[in-house]
Amino acid sequence: MAPALCAICKTGRALIKRPKNHTKLCKSCFINIFEDEVHHTITSSQLFYPGEKVAIGASGGKDSTVLASVLKTLNERHGYGLELVLLSIDEGIKGYRDDSLETVKKNAVEYDMPLLVVGYDELYGWTMDQVVETIGKKGNCTYCGVFRRQALDRGAKMLGIRHVVTGHNADDVAETVLMNLLRGDLSRLSRSTSIVTGDNKSEVKRSKPLKYSYEKEIVLYAHHKKLEYFSTECIYSPEAFRGSARTLIKQLERVRPSAILDIVRSGEDMARLVPGESASSCGGCKSKTETPVAAPEDDAGGCGSSNGRNPGGEMAAMDKQLRENEEAEGLEVDITKLVLESKNRQKEKQRDSATKNGGGNPKPTTRQVLGKCQRCGYMSSQDTCQACTLLEGLNKNRPQIQI
Amino acid sequence: MADSTEVPIRESETPTISITVDFYGGLDTLFGKGQHKLAIPAADKSGSPSTIGFLVTHLCETKMNDPRTDLFVLDGHIRPGILVLINEADWELEGEEAYEIQSGDNVVFVSTLHGG
Known part of the structure; x- marks a missing residue:
């Protein structure tokens, strides 16, 4: 079969088929568009300010290696003026x-x-080896996860840095959306879809510049740029639930590659419906609505869902095409659609007024209030942070084990 | 082609094709090393030209030295989340499992499933 040509330059041999829109690209056009889209995510969400010191949470794995490489490239190409540090x-x-x-x-x-x-x-x-020796393999991921989150904050503080970027990709976010959906945990779902967690008031904020990047493209980017990364699964058993969500996502991707970004976008849309979460960076942005964007938090550049479809206008074009297809269908569909649309418009109005009222939202129950742990003094929404709670249990067990 | 299934092909007479196969992203541990230079049968048991689908089964039968075959193959097909590149091109551009392997081809398997 004759080799397909790149859809952009029309000369190079197509080596990549993009999961989000099936575009066939040559190596150099793929690398360019991958970087451009991350740049778009960064600028439209105003993730950084000039001169900012940013710590890259680096594990040596594919995601953080690609993140470090892309951020270095973009920082130089677009003059972000960032001071980048690796934090492991x-x-x-x-x-x-x-x-x-x-x-x-x-x-x-x-x-x-x-x-x-x-x-x-x-x-x-x-050490985690000692933790597993004490509690066994079951549930050790909880300890590791809680400890890691705080360790990143503490490491950043040691460096005098208030912004940590992590290599979470679209597949990771989709996986987390599914898990929180299956757990019925909407408030966590809301936070997990935000591109930024924590704000200027918190000591250390987190962001995920690769939030809209497919894992497949991250791996291909690393492969074609010959980046060296490390890939070995943790020797302690992974969380079974996350593993199942992961397998499901990968199987969905095989049948319908756009599913991953669609789940991310659904997660963002659901997040907007969670009371009290509208103040989060992603909370108020409009992803599917065609109304002009006017929510106050949009001066932060809007977040992700609009990014997700903006690069190259491809996603917008696809949305348009889908809408046109729908409109081309029979009258019955139109009637139900009209009813739905008027309902949607009402919801939209309610949502808008809720956003405008801002702090006047009467249901703050699901919003976590950030305070400090009374023991270690680090950020926590409870009196004693999760890390200290887990440590207390571990320390109680240590003497028994040693005797 | 289907009627040729009854005709047994003797191993010694089976023509082979030389290819290189690379494993990345953790799959290298399942197959002992990253790069394998192989001479695979030019045709499968039914006499059809060897395809990627055939290669996958062939690799499992002859090169896998790990009991966890499900990390590579699920239900007889490449596990979703493993990327396949044929001469650097995504196999989706080349016909996936049906691609007929040519002499000198380079086939790369990259797992995206491992964490960091």
């Missing part, structure tokens, strides 16, 4: 993390970025 967490898992940290060290040299490694042992007095 050493969970203390022999044969897993110690190997991947070697990759991070190589990245630090190659990308000419300073590197800070903070270990669970120095922060908590426990």
Whole structure:
């Protein structure tokens, strides 16, 4: 079969078929569009300010390696003026993390970025190997996850940095949306879809510049740019629930590649319906509505859902086409659609007025209030943070185990 | 082609084609090493030219030295989340499992399933 040509340059041999819209691209056009779309996400969400110090949460895996590479490229190409630092967490898992940290060290040299490694042992007095020795493999991911989140914050504080970027990709977000949906946890769903968590008031904010990047494209980007990354599954058993969500997402992608970004967008749309969450960075932005954007938080550039369809206008074009297809269908559909549309318009009005009232929202119950842990002093929504609670249990068990 | 199934092909007479197969993203551990230079049968048991589908089964039968075959194959097909590149091109552009392997081809399997 004759090789397909690139849809953009019309000369190069197409090597990539984009999952989100089936466009066939050559290697260099793919690398360009991948970088352009991340740049678009960054600028339209106003993720950074000039001169900002940003820590890249680096594991040595594909996502954080690609994130570091792309941020370095974009920082130089578009003059973001960012000071980029690699921040790695050493969970203390022999044969897993110690190997991947070697990759991070190589990245630090190659990308000419300073590197800070903070270990669970120095922060908590426990390595994950010791935790698993004490509690067994079951549930160890909970400990690791809670510890890692706080360790990133603490590492950033050591560096005097208030912004940590992580390599979470569209597949990760879709996976989390599904998991929270299946758990019935709408408030967490809302937070997990935000491109930024925490704001200027919190000590350290987090953002996910690769939120709209397909895992497939991240891996292809790394492959075609010959980036060196480390890939070994953690030696301790992964969460079964997340694993199932992951398998499901990958199977859906095989049948309908756009499903992943569609789930992300559905997550964002559902997040807007969660009371009290409208103040989050993603909360008020309009993704599907055609009304002019006027919500106050849009001066933050709007968030993701609009980004998701803006690059190259492809997603917008597809939306339009889908709408036209719908309109071309029979009258029966039109009638139900009209009813639906008027309902939607009402909802839209309610939502708008709720957004305008801002703080006057009478249902703040699901919104977490950020305070400080009374024990360790780090950010927490409870009196005692999750890390301290888990540590208390561990420390109680230690003497028994040792005797 | 289908009626030729009854005709047994003797191993020694089976022509082979030389290819290279690369495993990345953690799959290398399932197959012992990253790169394999292979001479695979030019045709499958029914006499049809060897395809990627045939190669996948062939790799599982001859090169996999790990009991966790489900990390590579699910229900007889490449596990969703594993990318396949044929001479650097996404296999979706080349006909996926039906692609007929040519001498000198490079087939790359990259898992996207491993975390960081």
